[in-house]
Amino acid sequence: MSTDAATLFTEVNAASICLPHFSPNEALTWFWRAETQFRLKNISKATTKTDHIVAILPKEVFHRIAPWSDSQPDDIDYDTLKQELLKEFSLSPSERAQQILNISNMPLGDRTPKQVWQETNTLCRLPTKDEQGKFHDVDLEKEIWLRSLPGNIREKLHNSDETAMDILLIRANALMEAHQQACPQSTAPTSTDINAATAADLLLPQAL
Template structure:
């Protein structure tokens, strides 16, 4: 391929690069993604990369690099902009430690997602898994903390188990609110609390069984989990006598 053709291919690749808007809350990962796109598009020219970055910062960001925009350095323009933006927007070690120790909450995140964000905050802080486990459990709902505190598996396994338990809690809470409006609301709520307790025990037993015997535990867990997902709570509790049904439910198709 001629030099002229190579230049045309490079120009086309450079134009095809579509970077997201600059992430003020995570500049390091934003530049990592930008550089991945540069690599895929075979963009190596310093000035081309520099202009791609300038084109993706808004007014609140560009003021931090105004001198590099008005009078860019003769060489290493991209490196200069990258270093400046990261230094201005990356969270300090003190801020990350403060968030990790006190201000980071579960909110509407799944526990596995919360753990990922906590691990990101912990980068470079020399936080071991035991401390991270304690901080992670403190941010979970109070009704699942005691069981997970006794869990001796990996932190990833603990987070996966927390996903299941929080999911069960959320679905039963919704059902409890619906049923509480009726005359038998109190008894229905108690029944669902009892069911939640049994479900938590089942999840814990399932996890321990997998640790003792991987092959037997997997088949047993899949069988139990499958049956729980196919039939709604009302039909699991009352069978054919159930007066309500919550989708998805395969009870009628089975009977």
């Protein structure tokens, strides 16, 4: 096939592609289906993929990514767009951990044990990959530990870019010490408390 014929063939395939409706709640699975369509239609050019994705995004999705897209060049890279959509519409590790831990408290209902297992696996899989191309998993040990901390400290650690547990533990200890100094919780009664209690006792009617 000549170069011109191959180009025409790709353009015809691109025109006939039919992407599924974008599902924010299943963004990772949606991209897997979209990229299957790209392979079937021999679409490999990044800008063409981006154009197809942008063309089918619903208005409510554009509202969510508008501040980000306004700062991007006209020819947004496909992988950059994909990562932004996954970041915006995928559950956070904390949200995933919450749902995973709640599964044991939910009745099966119409679901089969296999479907529950598949749901759990999907929640455990993060939309990011390691150097070998494997998806990262939710670190449930870390998430359970984070849930034991006060909300303000947990939020600061969640917002941190640091992932190494030894560093997080040092930060958590420092934040906890600062939190305890700012909000001391002494259970020993003060002299004011004792005087108030004595005065209250004197006002009580004496037992006959």
